[in-house]
Structure formats: structure tokens, C-alpha cells
Amino acid sequence: DTAxxxxxxxxxxxxxxxxxxxCEQNLGHDTMYWYKQDSKKFLKIMFSYNNxxxxxxxxxxxxxxxxSPDKAHLNLHINSLELGDSAVYFCASSQALHSNQPQHFGDxxxxxxx
Amino acid sequence: xxxxxxSPQSLIVxxxxxxxxxxxxxxxxxxxxxxxxxxxxxxxxxxxxIRPDVSEKKEGRFTISFNKSAKQFSLHxxxxxxxxxxxxxxxxxxxxxxxxxxxFGEGTQLTVNP
Numbered sequence: 001d002t003a004x005x006x007x008x009x010x011x012x013x014x015x016x017x018x019x020x021x022x023c024e025q026n027l028g029h030d031t032m033y034w035y036k037q038d039s040k041k042f043l044k045i046m047f048s049y050n051n052x053x054x055x056x057x058x059x060x061x062x063x064x065x066x067x068s069p070d071k072a073h074l075n076l077h078i079n080s081l082e083l084g085d086s087a088v089y090f091c092a093s094s095q096a097l098h099s100n101q102p103q104h105f106g107d108x109x110x111x112x113x114x
Numbered sequence: 115x116x117x118x119x120x121s122p123q124s125l126i127v128x129x130x131x132x133x134x135x136x137x138x139x140x141x142x143x144x145x146x147x148x149x150x151x152x153x154x155x156x157x158x159x160x161x162x163x164i165r166p167d168v169s170e171k172k173e174g175r176f177t178i179s180f181n182k183s184a185k186q187f188s189l190h191x192x193x194x195x196x197x198x199x200x201x202x203x204x205x206x207x208x209x210x211x212x213x214x215x216x217x218f219g220e221g222t223q224l225t226v227n228p
Contacts, residue, residue, distance in 0.1 A: 102148070104159075
């Protein structure tokens with residue numbers, strides 16, 4: 001069973017389009033995250049949610065809008081896609097909102113903007 | 115502002131050798147220091163983690179050494195194997211109030227030659 005699953009795995013689209021990435025975790029965790037990994041493999045947090053409440057919004061353009069319909073899901077919607085949005089986006093989850101809780105990552109969604 | 119600096123960027127080791135990756139941090143409020151391992155096409159996976167009240171933690175062939183006064187920590191992989199070839203990330207986070215925000219180092223591409 002996949003603990004943290006993301007769909008789609010690959011997303012190729014034109015500049016200016018709107019797209020969504022879905023994430024689901026079956027670990028029963030309370031906290032979920034979105035990270036962006038750029039072409040140099042640098043990982044940076046974008047958002048975190050705890051029990052469906054937004055906790056971290058890391059100065060991400062407001063074209064990015066996360067939505068958490070329930071504790072097990074955290075989706076990412078991106079409006080007006082730009083070339084610089086090309087990256088791998090990772091969803092992660094942890095049991096609770098504490099620094100010593102391991103974060104479990106999905107396998108990523110590779111977004112390519114043409 | 116890069117709060118966690120990692121070196122080297124890439125590392126080549128012979129099978130059976132010791133791999134050493136170093137990280138330095140700036141923020142003394144960090145209280146959790148995990149290492150993540152990432153294989154191509156996969157998400158990062160927690161390898162081992164340490165709290166600042168401990169100077170060393172060992173799990174199998176993997177050891178974290180932590181120097182609080184120097185604000186440095188390192189990962190040692192003993193008896194390195196070709197299967198250890200991956201990208202390794204150090205990270206740091208601050209307690210509950212920051213929402214378990216993981217700040218990652220830049221990553222080290224480890225290659226273990228047979």
C-alpha cells in the first residue's frame with residue numbers, strides 16, 4: 001500500500017494554463033505538506049496543513065492555492081502557470097505538528113511548462 | 115538566505131569505504147536534524163535523525179555526529195554499498211510553533227562504485 005500517493009506523476013502543459021495536483025495519505029496523519037524541488041534538486045516547503053487548517057504559507061505566489069477537503073487529502077491548484085513553475089512537487093505527511101515527527105513523502109509530480 | 119549548508123555537492127566512494135557528508139546550520143533554535151535519502155524518481159525518505167541533546171546516533175551502517183557548539187552535523191555511511199548511491203539531504207526544523215517546517219540543505223549526490 002502506498003502511504004502518500006500523488007497524481008498525476010507527470011504533468012506537461014502550456015504556459016498560462018491552470019492545473020491541479022492531488023495528494024492522499026493513508027497513514028492517519030494529521031499534518032500534510034507541499035514541497036517544491038527545483039532543477040538543482042533544492043527542496044523548499046510551500047505549505048503545511050494541520051487538521052485541514054493552513055499552518056505554513058511560505059511566501060508562495062497566490063497563483064498557488066492548496067485545499068484540504070479532509071485530513072487525508074491535500075490538493076494543490078496552480079493558476080496561470082509560468083515557465084518558472086517547472087519543478088517536481090512533493091506531498092508529505094507527518095503524524096502531528098511536532099518537529100520530531102518524521103515526514104513521509106510521496107514520489108512527486110513532475111510539472112513541465114512548455 | 116540558506117540556513118542549512120551542505121557539502122560536498124557530490125561524492126564518489128569505493129565499495130566498502132566510508133562516505134561522509136557535512137552540514138552546518140545558523141539558527142540555534144533548530145531542535146531536530148533529520149537526514150533524508152532520495153533515489154531517482156522517488157520522494158525523499160527519512161534515513162536517521164538526531165536531537166541536539168545527543169552527540170551521536172547510530173543505526174546500522176549510518177551514524178549522525180552532532181556538534182552543537184560548532185553548529186555542525188554530519189552523516190557517516192560505513193561500508194558503503196552501490197545500493198547507497200542516491201542523493202542525501204540534511205535538514206533542520208524548529209519545534210511545534212513553526213509547524214515542523216523542514217529546512218533542507220542543498221543535497222549531496224553520492225555514487226558508490228563497485
